[in-house]
Amino acid sequence: MDANQRSRANPFGMDEECRNCPALCETRTNVVHGYGDVGADFLFVGERPTATADELGAPFAAPGGADDAAGTSLRRMLERVGLCDATSPPERPRVENVYLTNLTRCRDPDRRPTDEEVDTCEPYLNAEIRMINPEILVPVGERALEELGEEYTTTPAEKLSLPETHATTIRGRGFELVPMIEPREQTDDQTQAWLEHFVELMASDYRQTKGRQER
Template identity: 80%
Template sequence: MDEACRNCPALCETRTQVVHGYGDVGADFLFVGERPTARADETGVPFAGAGGSDGDGGLRRMLERLGLCAVDSPAERPELENVYLTTLTRCRDPERGPTDEEVDNCEPFLNAEIRMINPEILVPVGERTLAELGTEYTTTPVDDLTLPEDHAQRIRGRGFELVPMIDPRDQTDDQTQAWLEAFVELMASDYRQTKGRRER
């Protein structure tokens, strides 16, 4: 992974650092966001500070509740088990989301991480990420993949199962609870049999 990537000149001027993936490289669960958060740009850890007002973020609290993140681990270096975190793009502009060209420029990094981790479950976080991963990894027409309709739903893909999530910063308490309950049920199931299925 290139720590000094210059593929997107505009983002090179606004980023603090390149934020590549972070977590358990043998994970079954891979969470993919759209771009680094402001806190991730500072710490180098994807999703840092994503949601909530306590600095740890809504996603971290969700991972703690699922037993995938050690509760007492430091915010800047959370101890993750069976989960890997990454984003479509590796650099942040504080004023805007990534352009299509910037997403395309980062696609080799994301593809390399997905091949390296070889997860069973992909968790697209947010509408943009769902569209990108849905196009690449499912046979479902991208127009049929939407949030909040597909929040906490299991979508069969090509070699993976997708469990989309509304961005933690935008979730209601009920939506958070619904996603957690669906994911607990998934974790208790024989989800490792999903690879190779092509139907939704």
């Protein structure tokens, strides 16, 4: 699978007409595959597309303007740490060194994904992680932390929970995890704590020895 970095939207050319989950085919607007820099050090993983992401076809898309107060969306947080251009459109944010994706690619507006749907989408996520080979995985929300923690760390499951691990670094197998409470559920203090921790991480020697070429 080759990347097409001329497009940050679905750069690995994954199936945009996927029908592996028939129930979700009836409720989705778009199949929302990953978006961003295929050479990214930082890979953010949510549970499912937001309502705006389903409409626009880009992960973590937020409506912007008065409907998206500062600090309440992942995009605004990325802007604050200098990884997203604040002037770029919501459906095509200009992110650098960042890749955005979800456990599942389709949205049911009335419920969260089932375990079967997460398992069905797992090959998409696994392919993205394998191809990008990031340094830092950021699970956004409890479900993403559960799935990534089980796969990529040796930390006991009972110690992988939010809000306890929010704005901390967890050593993984080939990656480090920096969990985050879902942005719209964060208090101002929790948002500030995560931003400060992440800025400190970005300034550190976070790159691990995995055979990656230097940027």
